[in-house]
Structure formats: structure tokens, C-alpha cells
Amino acid sequence: MSGNTFGKNLTVTVFGESHGPAVGAVIDGLPSGIRIDMDLLLDQLNKRKPAGKISTARREKDLPEFLSGVKDGLTQGTPLTMLFRNENVRRDDYDSLTGKPRPSHADYSGFVRYGGFADASGGGHFSARLTVPMTAAGAICLQMLRDKGIRIGTHIRKLHHLEERCFDQDDLLKDIEKLDTRLFPVLEDEMEGKMKEVIEQAAVRKDSVGGILETAVYGLEAGIGEPVFDSLEGLLSHALFAVPAVKGVQFGTGFGLAEMYGSEANDPFIVKEGRVATAGNHNGGINGGISNGMPVIFETVIKPTPSIGQKQRTVDLETMTETEIEISGRHDPAVIHRARPVIDGMTALVLCDLLMEKYGRAWFEKERI
């Protein structure tokens, strides 16, 4: 299938351009009879929304229009289509950039990919606007997992030079539930203010910052994932790189494993509350690509937003001469906090799909109301 569809039994197809009429998603393979938790869905969309001084001034309602697959609030089981109209479009901001690709954006690579025929205004199909339907589709997957006792949480473990504590794997559910209630995803209360200040300071300097998100999955049973290619790590990373600005994914101790000895890095098996567990979790809950029953833990790095207000060097593609641009459009000095619900959602999509492969669509239909 083509690049805008992901999944096997449960598939999500996304479409739309930033300055076109709409963005949206078609979700196929859903169980029927599931009451869509609109609070959860809107809450996830809200967590993705720009807000305050640390975000772009572009404001969109982002209310889903259900075109198919839902009746009286219940999934029909047929393809569910959600549409999000683009209403607050300001093309003018981008006019001066035509033919002058913004550094580290998809402007140039997308220009080549589509032969110049794709509407690049506002980033076009590469815009973070596409994460609206991704988030909404992910919210439905999160709901399906929650009904099975599986929960996902993501927080900013690092923002520029600021670091906060990792998930407490011994009390993981508590951390995840705390994050559910927070618009700005941090575990340490004082970090919200500190991090927002760093973002605002960057904004003042017409600059941007990035960071590292840590994600945890609670309640996933052992034995999920497929060797060789459809490992949990392979599928998750495939989906995670669909989130704009992600440039790296690591599981468990990740790149930190490079400096460890095997005797340090190995997670010994123990018996805990009558079940097999591991002492330590350097492997992020995954052995051989398959979940081992421990929390699945991974990190993604979010690069600093490429759209910055400072003057930058680029090339005029028409004349093939070097030039400079200043990006005057509305943009974010940081997107890391807004990437959170997208990452949670893409993670949920992968897990739903794998669980569906094991237990079938019918298993999820037990949650029908």
C-alpha cells in the first residue's frame, strides 16, 4: 500500500495539505459497536493544539466532522472518516518563500519528490497539520487499549538542557494518569514553568528548541510482536517516524547501552507477584522484538522546530543562486509538547494492530455497548 496508509488489520490513511480545504483520516478495520469516547478524543486533540506564547498563533477549531463509519456515536465497523477543515489559513505568510526552501523543512525534498506540483504553502502535505487526524485516529486506538487495561503516557524528559526524572516503572500507572491530566506533559511539577520559560526565551530570540520525549506503555502482555521484520521495535519506530520532527527512537537504555557490559545491560528474570518479570529494564520491555511483560519504554528525539524567525541562508531554486529568507509565518518555538498525543496515538495504533492480529477484531468487539 502507499505511504499514507499504515497498519495491517487496523489501518489509518491520512490526507490533506496545510492550506488546502481539509486534513483527515480514514480508519479501517475498527471493531463495530464501540462508543467513541469524545472526551478522550477532544482531550487528545486539545493536547496537540497550540496554546499561549509557546506556540504558533494559528488557531484552528479542530473539531472532527465524521463522514462515515459512525452512527449515534458508535463505530459501525465500516471505514471511519474524520475531516478537519482548514479555516485559519494565511497563505500570504508563505508567498515570499515560494521557490526558496526553508532550511531543514521538507520544502526542498518535497519539491523534488513531487516535481514542484505539491502545494508547499504552510508545508503542504508535510505540515504538522497532518498530525490532527493522526492524533484523532490515535485517540480511538488509545480508547480501545484502555478498555483492555493498557495505558500509554509520554512526557518531556529533556527540553534543551533541562532534564526531568524518568518514569517510575514501579508506579507507572500513577505517572501515566498524572500526565493524562496535564496539558504540558511533565512529571515534575516545577518543570512546566522552567521549560516554558526556556521556550519563551527561544521565541524572543526568534529561535526554537527541541528535546526528548519518554513514552511508557503499561499493561501490555508478554508475547506481542513478530519476528523478524514486524518486531515491536520495528513497527513502533516505523509509526513514530511519521511524527514530524522525530529524528531518533531508542528503546530502554537505547544508545546508553553502547557503554555497558553485557553483565550490566542484561535484565535478569525474576518472579514478581507470581509472574515473570525482570530486575531492571534496560531492554525497554522488549526482547527479540517481542514484549516481555515489563513496561515498554522508549524515547524519541524531537528536533528544534525548523521554522525560526531569524534570517537564514537558502537557495532560490529558480535562479539556483544562494539567497536569504526570513520566515514570517506563524510558527512554534517548540513542538515537543504538542508531539505528545501524536506519539501516544501512533503507539496505540501499532499495539491495537498487533493485538488484533493475535486476538482478532472480535476480541475488541467484546467492549461493544
Add this chain to the structure above:
Amino acid sequence: MSGNTFGKNLTVTVFGESHGPAVGAVIDGLPSGIRIDMDLLLDQLNKRKPAGKISTARREKDLPEFLSGVKDGLTQGTPLTMLFRNENVRRDDYDSLTGKPRPSHADYSGFVRYGGFADASGGGHFSARLTVPMTAAGAICLQMLRDKGIRIGTHIRKLHHLEERCFDQDDLLKDIEKLDTRLFPVLEDEMEGKMKEVIEQAAVRKDSVGGILETAVYGLEAGIGEPVFDSLEGLLSHALFAVPAVKGVQFGTGFGLAEMYGSEANDPFIVKEGRVATAGNHNGGINGGISNGMPVIFETVIKPTPSIGQKQRTVDLETMTETEIEISGRHDPAVIHRARPVIDGMTALVLCDLLMEKYGRAWFEKERI
């Protein structure tokens, strides 16, 4: 498709268990009339082979038996099947481990996944033996790319605490060609001895080490990759996590981007030799999931081999009591150098597949002899 097949137009299906009759691969979608470069194929297999004191004592001939798809050394275009018999099997080494999963191996997660019915001896289907057909399939892809001027190289940028220089992106082809000639993949001559010493020292202590591999792709045109889900990063990471022991993938500056400002991390566009290029390559040659014409650069972390000779804690799955094991089988104190041809091969597979989507199978058939 199921988890042991990867690719869209060009697909690889792998099969086999470590202590079963054979491992192998079926490659489908190959262009016809390509003379298989057996020197390259055997060279890649050789680079994967254990050798000397830094490797397992298990020795296999690893000569491919072509069962289909090849005639007179030329691809027929039909599914190409390569078989590698397992000959040097010593099941006894693993008998004492039955029901006692080795820490950080797939023994436990695989046990749950397959309900105890999969042959776990020697790691079974999770064994690194599977990388033999993956390497062989990858070698054919590497050849196809080479005929199009695209080259791939991987070296050990970091082994435990030892680091060597990164690729010289201004003279990348030279580095890649140097690596082609080296069994132990380092760019700095003196690093081979130093790193081997670290590995041997770990072996003496019945321990193991890991590290970081840096991979570079030379000659890939701009515009390759598909938004949203089939980004170059998404597809590559999906394939790379099929390589055992990989626990993280990062593109360009990767996790290092977390501490940078946008003004530092952005790669300005410049004109170089009449073509668009970037000054700096923090994005690893990929913007918005699409190649931008610069070298594609990524790193993978290889965890220290989980098989170590030291006594380790584990659980007796039958009695559900904690116990200890000593792994007496033949194993590697490091696999990082042996992972190299697998990573090169999986990278090549992804690129061939994407180029085939753009230019079709017929484009590669121009290289027919």
C-alpha cells in the same frame, strides 16, 4: 503480510531456526537478467562470519544453495530462494537452559509468543543465524544500488568507551571504499587493534560489549521517501530493528538535536557544484522523511551480546522459582562488527524498494547482461 516478509515491490521473506535444518530467504520482485556478483555476496557473508577470538566458535560454511530464481548466474526475475544449511549444530550446549530463559534474550518473550512450541535451542527463529539470509539478500540489493552509483558503508563509531571519527562527508566515497576492504569495520587504522583488545578483554571476563554503528549512503538522489508513514526514516528504522541487538536508530545528529537551538540545528541550503546542497547535515540527508540529496547518515546502537558466560539470575518457568544459569554455548563477546553487513543489506533493501516504486523494475533491468 506476516512478520517475516518485508518490502513492497521487492520483498524478502526469511525463515529458519538456529538448530533446524536450514535458514534461508526468498527474494521476490527482482529484476531479471542481473548477473549476481558472487564475490560481493560471499564477501558480505564473510563480513558477517565469526572469526578469531572475538567471535563464537560456531563455524558454518554459509554458502548459499540457490533453489530458484537463478539460472547460469543470472536472476530469472522469479522468486530467488537461497538456502543455508545448519551444519555445525550443538544442541547439547543448550539443553541445560531449557525452560530457563537467558536474560535479555528472546527466550522468554518467544516462549510466550509461540506458546512454548518454538524450538528455542540456539535461539531458534530469533537466532542471529537468520542474519545469514538477510545478509545474502542484502548483498544483491547492494549490487543493484552500486550499479546505480549508490554506495553504503557502516563502521564502528563507538565500541564501549572507544570512539573513532565520523564519516568524512566531503570525501564519503573514499571512506566507504575503505570499509569495503576491511573485515573489521573501522575508519581509523589503529582502532582495529584497540577495539579487538576491548572485546577480547570482555571475553576473558566472560562478559560482552556493544557499541554504535554509523552508516552512510552515498549517491542517493533527492526526493526518495514517502510521506507520511513510508518516510525514509520510518522504512529504514523498520528494517534496521530486524537486525538483532539493535535498540536505537538516530538520523543525522539524532538525540544530539535535543540540546541544539533551531538556529544551530538547521542545515542551510547552498549551491554546490551547481546543485542544491546543505551546509552541515544535522538532518542526516532527510527532510520531512524525504532524501534531500545529501549523504543519508544514521546510527544504530548495538547492545552488548546478551549471551555471557557469567552466572546469571533467571526463572525456572516450570516451577516458577528463581534460579541461576551459566551459558556454556558458543557465543560472541561482541557482535557489532558482524552486524555491519546486515545493516548495509537492510538499508539497501529499503532503498531498492523505494527506487523501484519511483522508477519501476524496468529501470534496474537496464543493467541486464
Add this chain to the structure above:
Amino acid sequence: MSGNTFGKNLTVTVFGESHGPAVGAVIDGLPSGIRIDMDLLLDQLNKRKPAGKISTARREKDLPEFLSGVKDGLTQGTPLTMLFRNENVRRDDYDSLTGKPRPSHADYSGFVRYGGFADASGGGHFSARLTVPMTAAGAICLQMLRDKGIRIGTHIRKLHHLEERCFDQDDLLKDIEKLDTRLFPVLEDEMEGKMKEVIEQAAVRKDSVGGILETAVYGLEAGIGEPVFDSLEGLLSHALFAVPAVKGVQFGTGFGLAEMYGSEANDPFIVKEGRVATAGNHNGGINGGISNGMPVIFETVIKPTPSIGQKQRTVDLETMTETEIEISGRHDPAVIHRARPVIDGMTALVLCDLLMEKYGRAWFEKERI
């Protein structure tokens, strides 16, 4: 991927319910820079539209709303989404049918499939309304093929007991061009009146008729199709059975081959105008699942429309007792003529996808303007 998406490099995803807000399609993998031939697209939609006494009284404008993937009339190369609002919805017609499945409709099987949660009104997701986006997507594929010299035509070879001549394979393009201009797809002029009369007579008796469509592909080169599973026949039939009311597909002489000897059925190879051809075409232009350069010829049987006004036996699913219904909704005494553009379109989709596999997306982009 899930059941509402079809294709490999070029994929079509359809969605919608008959009495929901809209039906639509997402086409992914399109070449960029193709000017959509709106005349062709609307003409195809028009050929699908009900008209006159031989069709349902439900009238929809069926004008596509492009939500993504098109700019200034040109394909962007990004997912193209077309929406068709359902405006002329009369739910009341179906209210008396709730829980009483219409014979030979998907009411009962769909009820079981979706656990009663799918909106069955008007046929729901099983409605022939879904053929609107299928036809529109197919029209774009037809355009792509036309630009490569490949043409597709379909006519009613048989309507109930009335038969007309088969395609003249020696002057095939003429026949196809004649059909292009005809709203009612027959090759023999007098057949239009005769067949319409049969349909109208059936309508008067609150009954319906079916028939056989013959389809021809002109200009397809030899060598297209993939053994074993993705044979031209396998892929075409897979797509053709997505057209409602199709209950059989046969290539060339099809079921007629059962009574022939090999010496009669074989198509000898000959040289014609310097190229390899066959004398006769019992195999419908396909040998071993691969096109042989002759016209591809196949027939599909369209069953009589199951919606008839006569009293029919059925079961009240709630009480599980037998009962009777009279379908009072708007329906067609025949759909065979309206199935024509859907079949042409689905055929075109399969051929585009296979040609894209061989020649790549770039080949079609040569037609960019």
C-alpha cells in the same frame, strides 16, 4: 491492509454509507502534475448515474469535492481525496425494513458482520452509492492509461435473453470509441431500445433483470502481470468483485472452454504487422496470468437487482419468525448499464498499478503538464 483499500503502488481507499453524510475515496500514489480531465471524470460519473424510467428515482448531483491532492486542477502527487455528499436521502423508505433483511442483499450478512451496528439504511456501506467514488477514482486511472495509448471499453453483451455481438477484436478501438459516446453501452444501435424495453417491462412487473458485460482492453503491452498470485486474472477479478452484483468473471472464452478440445482452445502464435500475435483469442489476451499483447477480454455477470417491489419472504431477525416485505424505496430494475463505468474504472486501477510496478511512478509523470 484492510478491505476498503486496494492496490499496491497506486491505492484506492473508499468510505461512506448510503444514508450517511457522504461517500468518498482517497487515491494514494498518484503521479504529480497530471491535469485531471474533468470532462472524462464527469462523463464517467454520468454514465453511472441513474436516468429515465430504467433507473431509481434517487437523484444525486455527484459532483466531486476535492479535499486534498489537487491544486489548480493538477494532481499534487499527495493523497487525492474526493468527497460526494449524500443529499437526496430518504430514510423513511427503509424504516419498514429494519430487522427484516431484503433477500439477496447484504442486509443479513452485513448485520452479522457488523453485529447490527452498521447503518443498513439504503444498504449502508454495501450500497451501490460506493460506486460513485470508485467510478471517479477509476476515471483518473482511465485517463492515465489513455495517455499511454491504453483504452478500455465495456458493453452489455447480454441483457436477460437479449444478446448482441461481441467486440470486434480486429477493429477494437472503433468499438471502444463508440462506447465512449454512449450513455447506454451497446454496440448494436437497435439494442438500446430493445434492452430498455426489457428493463421497463420488468419494472412494470416490479421485477428486475441482469445480464453480462463484456470488457475489452486495447493497447496493453505483453508481459504485464505477476505469477503466481498477482496474475492479471487474479488482480482483475479481485477488483471486479468489488463491483456490486458481479457474481462471476471469465476471461476469453471462459466457461465455454469446458467443452472445447485443447486443439480448438489453443491460440496459435502468428506474426502480425511484425509483431507476435495469436490467431484467435480464447485466452482473452492472457497466458499464465501475464498479458500476451492481444486485447484483454473478459466478461462479468451482473445479477438482477435484488431490490424488487414484489412481496418477498424474509425473516424478522428480532422475533426469528418468517415474514414478508415489500420494498418501497427507490430502486433500479437493472443496474447493468450503470455498472459499466465502475468496471472500466476498476480495470484501469489494476492496470495502472501493474504498469507502475514495472515502469514506476516516474513513467506516468512524463505526462505532466
Add this chain to the structure above:
Amino acid sequence: MSGNTFGKNLTVTVFGESHGPAVGAVIDGLPSGIRIDMDLLLDQLNKRKPAGKISTARREKDLPEFLSGVKDGLTQGTPLTMLFRNENVRRDDYDSLTGKPRPSHADYSGFVRYGGFADASGGGHFSARLTVPMTAAGAICLQMLRDKGIRIGTHIRKLHHLEERCFDQDDLLKDIEKLDTRLFPVLEDEMEGKMKEVIEQAAVRKDSVGGILETAVYGLEAGIGEPVFDSLEGLLSHALFAVPAVKGVQFGTGFGLAEMYGSEANDPFIVKEGRVATAGNHNGGINGGISNGMPVIFETVIKPTPSIGQKQRTVDLETMTETEIEISGRHDPAVIHRARPVIDGMTALVLCDLLMEKYGRAWFEKERI
């Protein structure tokens, strides 16, 4: 995925050439812990084998060599690879045919498809030899279905001009069980002799015959199949056209529906033994692409074997002149009886895959021993 792999959750990949070292299949996605019923598997292979005067003189042992995925007779759940060596190869028979394509064979279309690089001897990858692994893979699927109470049977409803009765749908299991015991698949005892005589007479005249197979599925629950594209009809036909010589597929009354009125063709719903059933089964147990709980009934037409001993016209591809050939290789005057286990197997593959989508792999693992 490429054309030699079929299935979603349960996939079969086939490989091999008629005169190469071997043919085989990789089955991925199998449940673990299933004891392979070797009697059933060998019985199916036996039903495919040539025998007596009505078949080719080529005799192969056709015993599967299990290369992976099986241990102690139980499926491991990992990819199961079966190999069948080609031992009785007589290339000489085909030498005189080089460059002179046999009419109605894949020789010419395959020559173009593979640019002349595919080994065409004995039909190469297009040979009916490929049905050996297809049959074996299908046998495992048949076993999985049987354990769920689903049975499949196929008989020769028509051989040339000879017809026998259709399945007795009211006593279907009895008919299917009768066929299980018969090497020559007919329901009427006296038909075996009559049909064999027709085949032998054709053989004497160096000619061949075809016919029509009727297949019935017993015990399939209602609600299986996916609209729009992955209808039961779409998936079955896709798989069935992988069987060589199949040129048409029709469900229920199939092409006979063309001459019926809706009032005749519709299958009224009734209550039978407390369950919903239909009076009549013109729709072959499928409404809207979804099973309705009635027997699934379809027919496939098998064309007369194209390999005949008579002199035939063809083209010398090198000189592009018309010439004649006499096929002296070993071939079958009829293959219809041998196609039976392949059709049963491919049908079973589709049904297993769809049931796995609904109920998951775990459902089949309940049959573990």
C-alpha cells in the same frame, strides 16, 4: 508484497521452477502447536499427483522436506518452509521448443515478462509443479478449518460434454466426505469411468480436455468477508486464478443469473432449525461479499491442457517467422482432476486468513496439542 506471496495474517510464498532444483513454499503466520496431519497432507498431494493413462508420465515423489517451522510434527508458529525437490527432470523434451512458444502456454508472455532470462524449460516458474507447494500449504489450511468444523469439497461437475449432478446442499457434508475418499473427484459413481474414457480418447488423439469444477464450503459461519475490496468473492477469485488453467470463476448460479428475473434469482430468507437460512442459494452463500451462513458454492472452469501432441502453429521468436512445433514432453490430456486439491487448498487459505482476521491467531491455537 510481490506476486508470489498471498494472504494477510496467514501468508503463503511460493517459489521454484519446473526444471530447477526444487519448488517450495513458506507459510507465515501459522498458529503454533498444531500437529500437522501428515495423512491429510500426503493425501492432498496424492490427489494432485499424475496417475495412470490420463496423466503425464512425469512422476515425482513429492514428499515435503520441512526446512523450518516444524518440530516433532508440531507447528512452531515460525515460518514453515516446505521443499519439494525436482528429481524426474527431462530437459531434453523441451530443447526443441526453445524460442518457439507453445500456444496458450505462458512461454511467450513469460518470455516478455522476464526478458528471456527465466528458465522456461518445463514451463519454468509457470509450471503446474508450483501447485505442489500450493497444495501442501493448502492442506495445512484445510486441517485448520476442519478443526473448526469447516469442510471443503470439489468435484468435476462437467468434463467436456459430460455433466454430473451438483452438490446436494441439503446433505452437503455427505458429498464432501465422499469426495475425500476419491482419487478421481466425482459424486456419481459411474462418472469416473465415463470421464476417464473421454480423457483417454483425447490422449489417443494427442488432444486434451477441460471442464468445470464445483466447490462447496460447509460450515462457514455468516459474516465472513470484508467490503468493499476484500469480499469473499474477491479474495477467493484472486487466489483461485493462481491455479493454472483456471479461466473463470462464478459464485452460486453465476453466469446463469443473467437470464433470471430478480424475483427468481433472489434467495428468500427463512428460518431453518432455529437459524436464518435461505430458500435456494443462487447467490452461493454470499451476499454483498459476505458469507450468509449457507454453503459457499462456486465453480471454476479449467481450460483444456494447452500441451498437446498435435502439430501446432507458433512463431520462432528469434527470426520472427511463423513455424510449427510438436510438443513431445510428458503432459496431461486433462488436469482438471488434479486441480481439485489446489482449489480446495487455496479456498482454505482464504478462509483461514479471514477467520484469523476476525478471531485472531489465538483462536486457532486452541487446537494446540
